[in-house]
Amino acid sequence: MNIANVLTAYSTQDGDGVNISRIPGFDGKYLDPFLMIDELKSDDESDYIGGFPPHPHRGIETFTYIIKGGFEHKDQMGNKKAIKAGDVQWMSTGKGVMHSEMPLSDTQDGLHGFQIWINMPSAEKMRDPRYQDTTEQPTPAVTNEEGVVFTALAGNWQFENHTLSASLQSLAAEAVLADVTIPQGKCVQLAPLKQKKVMVYVHTGELITTDGQVLVTGKLAILKPGSEINLQAKQHAGVLILAGNPLSQPIAHMGPFVMTTQEELKQAVSDYQSGKFGSI
Template sequence: MNIAKILTSYATQDGDGVNISRIPGFDGKYLDPFLMIDELKSDNEADYMGGFPAHPHRGMETFTYIIKGGFEHKDQMGNKKAIRAGDVQWMSTGNGVIHSEMPLPDAKDGLHGFQIWINMPSKDKMRDPIYQDTTQSPAPTFKNENGATLTALAGSWQLEAVELTSSIQKLSANAALADVTLTAGKQLKLAPLKQQNVMLYIHSGSLIAPDNQTFKAGKLLILEPGSDIDIATQHGAGVLILAGDPLKQPIAHMGPFVMTTQAEIQQAVHDYQNGQFGTLI
């Protein structure tokens, strides 16, 4: 396994005072086609109870994965869903979405989850929005004899002789995501993925690379193109695998809008201020 770059998440806030750990990629240098990785992990309600009140998006995709706790999602398309532990939600915002994400009042055991932003090809940024979640078709999971569990959050994955296919298949830039859990003293090896950009985000425990480097939670390992995946752990670990093909296009970003040019950003702001994104239902 060849590591090209190591990034570290940093503490920040978003929404109504929600404490998160973030790795941004709006410069397009390392994460492309991903734009941002936000992790919310806390057993203290004060860190997340403000939630994310109604806000707009245009030109990007949001990918939400909940490990513990949950959020209620609402949007102007009429979707209202409780996204709980193990659930995945994908929203390709296209030409405009208004949504809110608020903590579920019955989730008393803390909250651990992700919202990951994925860029869209310029030609697709003004298409109609798409919403999908796994509440009725849970993400498939397989545990091998070596104590490694892979959950296919989006796309298709191969673990030994078993193919895992998520119901979420149409992310931009051929993006795919999986969650891997390793028990203490175990190892996982995967052949090189077909996507050009493959990254490992450690969300629990710590990993040991083949050269015996140890990486703690909060680290993002960006692999060399064509690298295999070879990870082990001494005490246990949870790892997100993110894969996608770089779009290699200009990124114009302002708040919840991600377009290709500043003129498109200005148009997005104008359209939102004039009510063209609709109203939260």
């Protein structure tokens, strides 16, 4: 596995005082086409009980994956869903979405999940929004003889002799995502993916690379294009694999809006302030 860069998540807050770990990519330098990786992981409800009250988005896709606990999603399109452990939710916000994500009241054992932002091609940023989740079409998963669990969250994947096709198939920039659980000492090998940007994020335990480098929780390894994926768990590990094709376009970012030019960004703010995003 050929690693080009390793980034480290840092602690911050978002929403109503929610404590998260974040790897930002709004400069387009390392993560393109991804814009941000946020991980929420806590057994203390004070870290997340405030949730994410109603707020707008334009020009991005949000990808939410819950490992433990859950959120209730609401938006101005009329969607109201409980997103629980194992569920994935995707919004292609296009020209505008208003939504909220609040912790489920019956969450007892803490919360662990992700929200990942994917940039949209400039020509698609003003199309109508789209929504999809996996509450009625569970994410496909397979467990091999060594106890490795491979879950296809979005897109198509080949794991050993298994082809897994997630119900989410139309992410921007041909993005695909998977979650892999690896018992201590066991390995996972995948052939090079077709996407030019491939990254591995350690959310649980530790990995050890083929050259002896240790990747601990909160580390993101960005692979060189065309690299195979070779994961060995130093400790029982949970790993997200993210892949997509860089858009290589300018990024104009302000809070929940990501456009291509400053003029488009000013228009997004104006449209929101004038009520064009609707309400929940």
